[in-house]
Every structure is written in C-alpha cells, then in structure tokens.
Amino acid sequence: MSEFKIRLIQNQQEKEEMYYQRWLVLRKPIDMDIGTEKDEYDDYYSLHLIAVCDEQIIGSARLRQLSTELGSISYVAVLPKFQSQGVGTALIQKVIEIAKEKQLKSLKVASRLSASKFYERIGFRSTGQPFDFLGIPHQLMLFNLPYFQNL
C-alpha cells in the first residue's frame, strides 16, 4: 500500500465520499440500504476523520463530544483491502490526540465484539456485558486519557 494520511474531512464532497466508504464497510455486508450509515449526530458536534491513500478514502472514524469530559467514537471503518495494515490504529490514535487537545478525560466506543481485540491493543478496556446492535454482538469499551495539569 502507498502511504496514507489521516486528516479531518474538508468539504461536503469528502463527507459524501466518507459516507459511501462507511456504508461499504459497515452496512453493505449486512444488506442495509444506503442512508442507514448516517445518524442525526453526523452534522452536529461531530468530527469526521478520514484515512486517505492515493486520493481515495480508505478509512474513517467519527468523534462526538458528549460532555466536557467524555467523547464517543463511532463508525470506525477501513476498506477490507486495506485492513490489518495499521490504518484503523492510526485513525484511533488521531482521535486520541484530538481528545487530549480538548482535554477530555475518557473515550467510549461500542465495539463490534469481533473488533474488541483491535481496541484492546490500543489500550481500551471492556466494560459491562456484550449487547446486540443490528444483529451483531457489541461490547462497550473505555479509554482513559492522561490528564495534563497546566503548571
């Protein structure tokens, strides 16, 4: 794979491309229609990160701030051809970097059970019991951010 870059989406066209990429990874395999990959928070209080390789969006993730202390990660998706090459980790590391800048204390994600090892490797810990969403077992996971006190 050529080099990839993680950055925020820059315009509406990129946002539409990102939705399509999100649909391809997270909804098409479970036979869900185009449009089901979005929710009411996508346009508000959300930051959209993308991984770009040769001008193609190969990965994406959303960070939504729920309070002054808590951020929520969702729609983490890497195109199958580009999985297991560090793209997902780089996306989450960038989310963590932004969360630190915002001085959040923790991040949560409802991970597909199949991806929980991926989050564990980054430092997330499972909490509570697995639950079902869209017919897929999920697990709530938390990441505590280091708190830097201003001296």
Ligand SMILES: CC(C)(COP(=O)(O)OP(=O)(O)OC[C@H]1O[C@@H](n2cnc3c(N)ncnc32)[C@H](O)[C@@H]1OP(=O)(O)O)[C@@H](O)C(=O)NCCC(=O)NCCS
């Ligand atoms: C889960 C996902 C975001 C990880 O992104 P990625 O770019 O493949 O991850 P990385 O290459 O940074 O790390 C891969 C590591 O995560 C772990 N992992 C756990 N579950 C995994 C999965 N379903 N797919 C890929 N890696 C997984 C493995 O340990 C893997 O290491 P390995 O390649 O040495 O086996 C990506 O595989 C994906 O989009 N999967 C399908 C959709 C999904 O499950 N999204 C998460 C919703 S919460």
